[in-house]
Structures are given as structure tokens and as C-alpha cells.
Amino acid sequence: MRVATVDGLVTLFYDGTKELFDEDLQDEWDDELLEYDAELHQYRCKNIAHWESWDLSNECKQYFRERLSWEQIIVEEGVTVIPISTFSYCCNIKKVILANTVIKIEAATFYNCSSLVYVKWSMSLEFIGPKAFFNCNLSSVFLPPSCRKIDGDDTFARNENLKILNVPNDTKIDTFHDIYIMIHRTELLERSPFECTTISESSLSEYKFVNTWIKTLNNDEKFVLHKVCCSYQPTIQDIHTLILDKGFKAFQEKNNVGITPSEYLAENPYASIKEMDIIQYFIQEMTE
Template sequence: MRVATVDRLVTLFYDGSKELYNEELANEWWEGYNTHNGNIDDWKEWNLSDECKAYWRERQTWKQIIVVEGVTVIPQLTFHHCKSIKRVIMADTVVRIEPCAFGKCSSLVFIKLSIYLEYIGVLAFKECDLFSVFIPPRCREIGAVAFYSNKNLTIFNVPRDTEIRGSVIFGTKLLHDSHFELNERGSYHDHTEEVHNWLKNMNNDNKYSLHRACSSFQPLKEVLLTIVRAKGIGAFTVKNEADITPSKYLRENPYADIEEMDIVRDYVMKMMGEYN
């Protein structure tokens, strides 16, 4: 475990060698939080032990987490309430993210998940600030309310075979802007299966083939070019039911090593007869 500055962000290289969540110190901090009616900004004035203050202070310095090769599990509550974390990048050895692992990381806007990830636990990314989430094809299960109250979440791409538990996208922009009639709590508990099927199939229509290619877990330039050559570059303006264009997916997909202008350039060259 080491800390360094990367891209001007204080970065923790997490190797799993140390238990980062201390339940006793966390409980002490929460007691102070409740005693002072949840005014977090004044925590330095709370009646906390020096050990607890040092523990909390350290957790607030991390702005980027890089999970290194060899780590297979992110334990429960590991980064819970580390409210300064902006980015998380995982090695492809990670197969499980346990409950609440990144819960209440309120500044978290970017995650790159392991391509071999199989499980995301309950409340794993509760109350973060994610805009887009691309679930890897091997993921078997996403726990209940795993992405609860990511208010700006607009893109949520999930494989057909992934089992989605209750209210996974409750409290998100995607759900709020959908065609579903929500209950009095703004949730979709009354028609969970219908919402989950919508999430998995919103791109099922053939006319959105380019859109599906862009929103895949790892879109391939060759596939995109094949579709664009058949439909024209205007296909990039076609929106899906969530009102998202293929271009927007390409910009937001952390796995897409493709620039839209590369596709446009190749398409134009094809039209000009530069290559066959």
C-alpha cells in the first residue's frame, strides 16, 4: 500500500495488504457525527480520540484509488465515506466488490471496473456522483440499491445475463427521466422486473445498432466503422429511449479507446475513395 501524486491527485495504490476500514474508529466518528447533528465540517472540533481524527483525516486525503494487479476482492466498507475520492481504476484481477465498499464517496465521478468482475454488493456505490456505469459481461449479480442516489447517473449499461437486485438505480437521473411512473418515494418497486428488462433491452431495436456498438463494454472500432459505412455518419445522432446518442456513449465509456473523429475521418476517406 502506497500513496503518491498521480495526475495531480493524491492516489492510493490499494494492494489489499492492510484493512483500511476500522470499525471501532468508524463507530467513534459516527457517534460524533450524530451528536453534532451531522455537521461534518466541524469534525475537528468533536470530542474524538487523536487516533480517530488521524484515521478520518487520512481517509479524506485520497482523491484517486488505483487497485493494483493481484487484488481479487474489495472488502465491505473499505472506502466508505471517503468523500474526496474522484476516480477509481481497478486491475482486471478484481472479481468482487463487497457491500458499501465505495458507499457515500460523494465526489466519485469515474470508475473503471475490472473486465472480470463478477459481483457488485449491496449499496456498493451508494450516494456517489457517477454519470456513467458500464457493467462488464462476466458480472453475474448487482446487489440491491448498489447505485442508489447517484443523482447524475444517465448511462447504465448492463449485460442481459446479469441479475439485478431491487432498486439498483433508485434516485438517479436515468430513472427520473424514464417513461416509468414511479411510486410516492420515487422508486420503481412496484414494477422492478419491467424496469430491469428495460435496462437490458433499451437498445434492442435494429435501428440502434450503432448505439449498441458504442455502448458495449469494450466497443471495437472495426464494428463501429462497419455500421457507420452502412448507415452514414448521421447514425451518430440517433438517440435511444434514454435520449442518449452513440457519440455520448463513446465520450463517457471508460473502456472506449476510440475517438469519434477517427471514425468520422475513416468514413470520409471511404466516401472520397481513399481506400476500399
């Protein structure tokens, strides 16, 4: 593994040859954090200054200096699994680029990476573990068609700005603990029809329906343009057919959580077309 500056970001090129997470050193940090401020404990290193003045071993300080220096992770070709907690508590990571050989992201892999705003997903990804992206800063997630299973225990919880989550219809979402909902404390859940924004006995009964709702959010016929725009590799022809029927105003129609087809298309990393491409195609077809 090597570290270099790429696009202005301190970048770790991860090849899977070294175990990066040390549970003992993490425990040492946590004990000091509790002494520093118990209320901040759940957020670990987020918004904590002067941590080097804590009573930590030199080994622990060096461990966190290294982990807090990384701003981008590039997972290299050949890596198939990112082990449990590999990048957890690396609070300054902003971008993650996964090689297409990555099949599994295990539990808590990017746990509490509170600056993480962008993930380029592996097109071979099959599994995401519990709490894998807990307390990150993702605003949109489009999982690839290869994703077969998600352990839904807090997988994307506490991504407060998460508004778009597109999960393939045949992806299985498991939850082993009813109170740990996959999108707990996200903007998407707050906009949902469910009363699951806080953990209470009255809301637990609804948790089991959230996973199905996530995958079928745009299944209503009136949201078919939304579904196409957030699908894998939408085509101009498919959208053009809908526009002929609905008109361009349909691009600004909001679904039940307030998202427009335009927003889906703009955020969709698998869409090689832009809204202007569709407009130009429409005009060309209408004038021929």
C-alpha cells in the same frame, strides 16, 4: 500499502494486506454527526466543516484524517476481493483504478464516496455488492463483459448525475428488498418510463421491471447504433455498416432516455475509436 502523490492526487496504493474500515470508529463519528446535524447524517462527512472540533477520541480523529486525505485509490495486481465497507465514507476520493485481478467488490465498498467521478473497472470483475457505489458522483458506468452478478440493492443509488449505465445482457441483477432499487435517485431513472423516483406503494410494482429495462434499453431496432456504440470494443466496420444505411445524422438521434450514439461512444472506456475516426474511414471508403 503506501501513499504517494500521483497526477496531483493523494493516492493510496491498496494491496489488501490491511483492514481499512473500523466499524467502532465509524459509529463514534456517526454519533457525533447526529449531535452536529441530524439532517446531514445520511450524507456522513459530505459538506461537513470543523469536524475536528467534535468530541471525538484521538484515534477516531486520526482514522478520519487518513481516510479523508485519500483522493485516488489504485488497487494493485494480486488483489481479488475488496472487502465490505473498505473505502466507505472516504468523501474525497475522486478516482479509483482497479487491477484486472479484482473479481469481487463487496457491499458498501465505496459507500458515500461523494466525490468519486471515475472508476477504471477490472476486466475480471464478476460481482458487485449492494450499496457498493451508493451516493457517489458517477455520471457513466460501463461494466465489463466478465460481470456476472450485481446485487441490485442501491448499488448505484444517489449518483444523481448518472445518465449512462451499460450492463452486459447476461449479467444477473438480484434485488432482495423491493424498495432498494439499483439506480434509485439517478438521472437515468428520472428519464425512464417508470414511476420509481420516490418510494411509494404505487411504484413498487414497477421495480422488478427496471433491471430488465436497464439491460435492454437499446434493444429496439431503431437504436441499434446506440447499442453498438455502448458495447464492448465497438469496431469501425460495424458502425460503418450502420452509417451507410442511416447516415451520419444517426449519431445525434436520441434514444428513449435522451442519449445519443455520440455520447455513448465518447464515454465508452472500451472504445478505442472516436467519432472522427469513423468519419475519416467513411470518407476513405467512399472515395476508393
